[in-house]
Amino acid sequence: MEHLSLDIAQLLAGALVLVSFMLLYQDRLQGLINIFALHAFVLTLSVAWQAYIQHAPHLYVTAGIALIFKALVIPISLRTIIKRLRIHRTVEMIGGVGVTMLIGIFLTALSLVVMLPATASADPLAREDIAFALAIVLLGLLMMVTRRNAVSQIIGFMSLENGLILAAAGANGMPLVVEISVAFSVLIAFIIIGVFLFRIRERFDTVDLYHLDRVRGERN
Amino acid sequence: MPLYLALVCVGGLIGVSSLPIYKRETAGVAELIYRLCLGISALLFVAAIIPRGANALDLTLPLGLPWIGMRLHLDALTAFFLAVVNLGGATASVYAIGYGAHVSNPVRVAAFYAAFLAGMNLVVLAADAYTFLVAWEFMSLASWALVLTHHHDAENRRASYIYLLMASFGALALLMAFGVLGGVSGAYDFASIREAPRDSWQTGLVLALVLLGAGSKAGLAPLHVWLPLAHPAAPSHVSALMSGVMTKVAIYGFIRIVFDLLGPPAFWWSIEPMTFGAISAVIAILFATLQSDLKKLLAYSTIENIGVIFIGLGLSLAFKANGMLVPAAVAFSAALFHIFNHSLFKSLLFFGAGAVLTATGERNIERLGGLIHSMPKTAFLFLGGCFAIAALPPLNGFVSEWLMFQAILLSPTMPQWILKLLVPAVGVALALSAALGASCYVRAYGVAFLGRPRSDEAREAKEVDQWSLGAMSFLLGLSLTAGLLPGFFIDTISPVAKAFIGGRMPAQNEVGWLSIAPVAESRSSYNGMLVFVLIVASAWAARWLIYKYWSGATRRAPAWDCGYIEPSTATQYTGSSFAQPIRRTLGVIAFSARERLDMPLPGETRAARFSVQIQDRIFNFLYLPITSAVARISNWLNALNFLSIQEYLGLVFAALVLLLVGVAR
Known part of the structure; x- marks a missing residue:
């Protein structure tokens, strides 16, 4: 039983990393939002499983928050936003998918190499989870670096935040208050960015950051 | 009790500096501030000298760093420097009551002036690194604001900018020195720094950093570049304070850290202060001899005197490390006595330069001349200052330099070969700078005050006000007293030497006939009073002879100009x-x-x-490469201001990944 619970936890965390990789190469906005919903859903499952094996009822609340806000509210509202902005059929240009994936693999390996020795004395359950969580954070950052569209940047940021929650859930000790505040801060950031998106769009007719740079007057 | 009084006085000075906020419109505010500063400084001076090295006092206030508080401490060294600071402050305030009226925007100068005094007092009182550095920076910033008084002039703005740079650099060096001293545990109060064990590389690092930090503030070459720029820019009473007192506060920082906090010295500690002291002394006095700006000349001469003081401190370290406590006390007392003396006559000379500036509007001695006729009192007082700083007996400058040489003459008994080589060389440098110093002041006085006026301004000069003359006379009187009764002053200093060196000079009040004997009377002694009596007697005899054979008529002949008779005074x-x-x-x-x-060419009519x-080699070879490197790097980094969001994120990301790779290795 002990082995099984560990295996399932690792399976879910590994699945989360895999979904992060899917986020990396998805270039359609609509598909991206769908995958993000999947990301949040896998996170919910992972956190719920942690709650079950750690007998920590407050983690169920975290899982609930993740399910309601991240897997449902945010994807649905993002979808309405891009529909209203009429960019839901946009195909984003991503330079060098192969290279990006290679970098992603390198980052995952790096986080395993960093985390496994650093947490040698910790609970094996937490160890692997934290390594995976770091990988997810790094992949989220990588996505933010490689994408130009504001919507995909938001999604990159929120996938990064999912990694943080995974780490918190696995670490077996983060108080609920912190989790709730993190969740809400993300929500607020989402709202603000959403509002900004409309403002930017109103003014410049695009949400492509490339054009924003042109407006700043630094690109040709 | 004196510590509480000192605190109240510092608080009072800060309060005084905020006076203009409430009484903005009235014209007399500046004078009121100077009068209050005078009162407070005089009170604190008296309070500092009365105990004559009584027991140390401590006080902790619940301010500053939470786990340390604001620690204050009053011991013999603090009392000595409190006396120097407040004596300088009091006389400068007297001078400023008369002089301050001529400065543009007097209220602003007065407000920062009071704050500056408060800062200097607080540096001396501080007993933890945090309070010390805060007070140090407060002092620097207040004086910076004073340098910026005439900010309409681009040259003054440049001067204050360089001053601010050097001050920040010095504070940074001191901050790092205290960081090493405090160690990883962060014990930043002086008491625990004193206790902490230290490796020798840490000691060497602290020594170098302190020399950089305190040296840049005191004006030790090659960190002296700000003095000749900042002193002419500030109003004269402020330059007197900065030159006569603030540089001494910087030396206080050096003494406090090296003689007190670092523990018992090793002989190699003395090499850096002596070498840089000797370099400063010689280079600065050479520059002073060539200067034609009176205040710049005085500023360079300050650098020379700081060098002399550092030589004394270095010698004292060397003697102390070799267990020769009496010579160490001689060198240390010589340094402290020179600090006191220099604060007297340098203030006096700056006041004199200020008086000349008020009367003529000129700082350039090539446009002065003949002032002895129009400003006889100032001329007399300035001459006294020149005598003192040129180390002529019976004035005080001679006594401290003589003591310094006595210490140097005791050095051949030291066992280390490097000191055997270095100390005589330093002695030669000291002698050279003393001689050049004399020629420098002969030139300054002769060209500015003697001869015939070289400009209309010099011709129409008027004697300055009573306050200025009073301040200068007081300082000259003190210089003369310190020269005639040096034993009394040495005895006043000896508790400091006792506390910081462990030994002391023999009690001078037991030596007969007001003589002083640094080691033993059989070896060498000096009697200022005897020299004074001799000089006065021979001068009277000469006067009597001259008047006896004098025809009684005054003739004025043309200035000698190589045989050509030219009516212009410019040919002097x-x-x-x-x-x-x-x-x-x-x-x-x-x-x-x-x-x-x-x-x-022949036939041309022009x-x-x-x-x-004249170029400052140090400036060209040390500072210009640094500034151009900084400019190049910042130009190159400027591109970072114009990146896109992804590129910024990419930078953060790259930094994170690099750190992780570093952890993984």
Whole structure:
């Protein structure tokens, strides 16, 4: 039983990393939002499983928050936003998918190499989870670096935040208050960015950051 | 009790500096501030000298760093420096009551002046690193604001900018020194720093950093560049304070850290202060000899005196490390006595320069001359200051330099070969700088005050007000007293030497006939009073002889000008003429001096031109490369201001990944 619970936890965390990789190469906005919903859903499952094996009822609340806000509210509202902005059929240009994936693999390996020795004395359950969580954070950052569209940047940021929650859930000790505040801060950031998106769009007719740079007057 | 009084006084000074906020419109505020500063400083001076080295006092206030608090401490060294600071402050305030009216925007100067005094007092009182550094920076910033008084002049803005840079650099060096001293545990109060064990590389690092930090504030070469720029820029009473007192507060920082906090010295500690002291003394006095700006000349001479003081401190470290406590006490007392003396006569000379500036509007001695006729009192007092700083007996400058040489003469008994080589060389440098110093002041006084006026301004000069004259007379009187009764002053200093060296000079009040004997009477002794009596007697005899054979008529002949009779006073012997031998012999090496003569061809009607170019080699070879490197790097980093969001994120990302790779290895 002990082995099984560990295996399932690792399976879910590994699945989360895999979904992060899917986020990396998805270039359609609509598909991206769908995958993000999947990301949040896998996170919910992972956190719920942690709650079950750690007998920590407050983690169920975290899982609930993740399910309601991240897997449902945010994807649905993002979808309405891009529909209203009429960019839901946009195909984003991503330079060098192969290279990006290679970098992603390198980052995952790096986080395993960093985390496994650093947490040698910790609970094996937490160890692997934290390594995976770091990988997810790094992949989220990588996505933010490689994408130009504001919507995909938001999604990159929120996938990064999912990694943080995974780490918190696995670490077996983060108080609920912190989790709730993190969740809400993300929500607020989402709202603000959403509002900004409309403002930017109103003014410049695009949400492509490339054009924003042109407006700043630094690109040709 | 004196510690509480000192605190109240510091608080009072800060309160005084905020006076203009409430009484903005009235014109008399500046004078009121100076009067209050005078009162407070005089009170604190008296409170500092009365105990004559009584027991140390401590006080902790619940301010500053939470786990340390604001620690204050009063011991013999603090009392000595409190006396120096407040004596300088009091006389400068007296002078400022008269002089301050001539400064543009007097209220602003007065407000920062009071804050500056408060800052200097607080530095001396501080007993933890945090309070010390905060007070140090407060002092620097207040004086910076004072340097910026005449900010309409671009040159003054540049001066204050360089001053601010050097001050920040010095504070940074001190901050790091205290960081090493405090160690990883962060014990930043002086008591625990004193206890902490230290490796020798840490000690060496602290020593170098303190020399940088305190040296840049005191004006030790090659960190002296700000003094000749900042002193002329500030109003004269402020330059007197900065030069006479603030540089001493910086030396206080050096003494406190090296003699007190670092523990028992090793002999190699003495090498850096002595070497840089000797370099400062010689280079600065050479520059002073060539200067024609009176205040710049005084500023360079300050650097020379700081060098002399550092030589004394270095010698004292060397003696102390070898267990020779009495010579160590001689060198230490000589340094402290010179600190006191220099604060007296340098303030006096700056006041004199300020008086000349008020009367004529000129700082350039080549446009002065003949002031002894129009400003006889100032001329007399300035002459006294020149005597004192040129180390002529019976004035006080001689006593401290004589003590310094006595200490140097005791050095051959030290066992280390490097000191055997270094100390005589330092002694030669000291002697050279003393001689050059005398010639420098002969030139300054002779060209500015003697001869005939070289400009209309100098011709129409008027004697200055009573307050200024009073301050100068008081300082000259003190200089003379310290020269005639040096034993009394040495006895006052000896508790400090006792506390910081472990030994002391023999009690001078037991030596008969007001003589002083640094080690033993059989070895060497000096009697200022005897010299004074001799000088006065021979002067009276000479006067009597002259008046006996004098015809009674005053004649005025044309100035001697190589046989040509030329009515213009510009043909008199000038400051540049006086400095020419030194410029020709040493100038090419020391300042890459270049003379250019532009002769008209036969038949041409234009005038011939002769120009001299003097450059500061240290500035060219040390500072300019640094500034150009900083400019290049910042130009290159400027591109970072214009990246896109992804590129910024990419930078953060790359930094994170790099750190992780570092952890993984």
